[in-house]
Amino acid sequence: MNVRIFDIEKDHAAIKADLVRTFEKVLSSGEYILGREVKSFEEAFAAYVGTKYAVGVASGTDAIKIGGLALGLKEGDKFVTTPNTYIATAMALSEGGLVPRFCDIEEDSYNMDPGALEELLGKEKDIKLCVPVHLYGQPCRMDEIRDICARYGVRIMEDACQAHGSRYRDRNVGTLSDAAAFSFYPTKNLGCYGDGGIVVTDSENTFTRMLMLRAHGQSDRHVHDIQGFVSRLDELQAALLSVKLPHLDEWNEGRRRNASLYDRGLEGLPVSRPVTIPHAFHVYHLYVIAAEDREALRAYLSDKGITTLVHYPTPIHLQKVYSYLGYAEGSFPKAEKTSRQIISLPVHPSLREEEIAFICRTIAEFYGR
Numbered sequence: 001m002n003v004r005i006f007d008i009e010k011d012h013a014a015i016k017a018d019l020v021r022t023f024e025k026v027l028s029s030g031e032y033i034l035g036r037e038v039k040s041f042e043e044a045f046a047a048y049v050g051t052k053y054a055v056g057v058a059s060g061t062d063a064i065k066i067g068g069l070a071l072g073l074k075e076g077d078k079f080v081t082t083p084n085t086y087i088a089t090a091m092a093l094s095e096g097g098l099v100p101r102f103c104d105i106e107e108d109s110y111n112m113d114p115g116a117l118e119e120l121l122g123k124e125k126d127i128k129l130c131v132p133v134h135l136y137g138q139p140c141r142m143d144e145i146r147d148i149c150a151r152y153g154v155r156i157m158e159d160a161c162q163a164h165g166s167r168y169r170d171r172n173v174g175t176l177s178d179a180a181a182f183s184f185y186p187t188k189n190l191g192c193y194g195d196g197g198i199v200v201t202d203s204e205n206t207f208t209r210m211l212m213l214r215a216h217g218q219s220d221r222h223v224h225d226i227q228g229f230v231s232r233l234d235e236l237q238a239a240l241l242s243v244k245l246p247h248l249d250e251w252n253e254g255r256r257r258n259a260s261l262y263d264r265g266l267e268g269l270p271v272s273r274p275v276t277i278p279h280a281f282h283v284y285h286l287y288v289i290a291a292e293d294r295e296a297l298r299a300y301l302s303d304k305g306i307t308t309l310v311h312y313p314t315p316i317h318l319q320k321v322y323s324y325l326g327y328a329e330g331s332f333p334k335a336e337k338t339s340r341q342i343i344s345l346p347v348h349p350s351l352r353e354e355e356i357a358f359i360c361r362t363i364a365e366f367y368g369r
């Protein structure tokens with residue numbers, strides 16, 4: 001049996017006719033950039049998340065960059081995130097001259113450890129922004145993070161690129177900070193058919209800056225007040241996302257069902273299963289287990305036709321690009337250990353129960369059970 005890690009065609013099979021119709025509608029509309037489709041999707045997405053404003057941009061990376069700059073960060077300002085995220089969390093901001101700092105993670109949830117955050121903010125008083133990443137679809141411990149950041153006067157921007165529809169204490173991620181970034185990379189829980197992203201906020205002032213930043217710093221036609229970029233979600237992607245958004249909750253439920261099948265199927269095996277923190281509604285962008293003999297297990301699964309991935313094999317502080325920051329092996333022991341052990345298993349909503357049973361059986365076989 002061959003099981004793919006992602007299967008977008010299968011996930012979207014039921015809405016293919018709607019997607020094709022929408023594609024043709026946009027094609028014949030003659031309007032391709034910042035038109036009705038983008039505006040209508042921005043409104044729908046803001047309403048779904050529960051923020052006042054949303055600004056569609058060209059990628060999740062740009063959503064982080066535009067969010068950080070809209071919050072007023074300037075070249076040389078420091079921000080903190082965790083080292084076990086996709087490189088974009090840090091690079092989106094370091095590209096604009098901001099300086100990354102890192103704090104370690106919790107070994108069980110793999111998300112930002114509030115204790116480690118507090119220790120860092122106590123030592124480095126000039127950190128301006130905290131970027132907690134709701135990794136794999138699980139919200140961070142936002143009560144503690146918000147409380148610590150409030151005490152140190154640090155603003156927060158959530159990296160919700162993997163967490164569309166995830167909740168903390170019944171509030172959607174994206175509403176728990178000053179601004180939040182989402183990615184619509186095709187394999188995400190809500191993905192488009194190319195690159196796309198969106199940045200949300202409740203602040204009118206931040207929203208206005210976001211609009212300017214995505215369109216050449218323009219405040220009015222041919223009036224350019226600040227340094228900006230060109231980073232727009234296009235009409236076609238926005239229209240296709242509008243078709244998909246109403247299905248997000250149902251797809252997330254599919255992921256959650258698959259995760260609970262794995263939880264039961266892997267019970268008693270020498271692998272760590274995902275741990276959900278209190279008050280979290282996890283949407284399993286990825287179902288990530290940890291195994292000491294990771295490489296051998298992955299090779300065994302691959303031989304049996306099961307594709308797995310590692311998110312992520314090298315913590316960011318050990319990437320060459322950030323060697324100038326002065327971190328080394330041992331700087332963040334929990335993130336480093338995690339990066340050596342984690343394996344992402346297929347969890348997409350169209351995965352069948354037999355496929356999950358086959359994967360669990362194959363893992364059991366690997367351990368001689």
Ligand SMILES: Cc1ncc(COP(=O)(O)O)c(C=O)c1O
Nearest residue numbers: 059060061086088089161183185
């Ligand atoms: C945690 C995280 N942050 C940022 C990004 C960047 O998003 P994009 O690929 O849309 O630029 C991604 C997605 O790849 C991500 O997973």
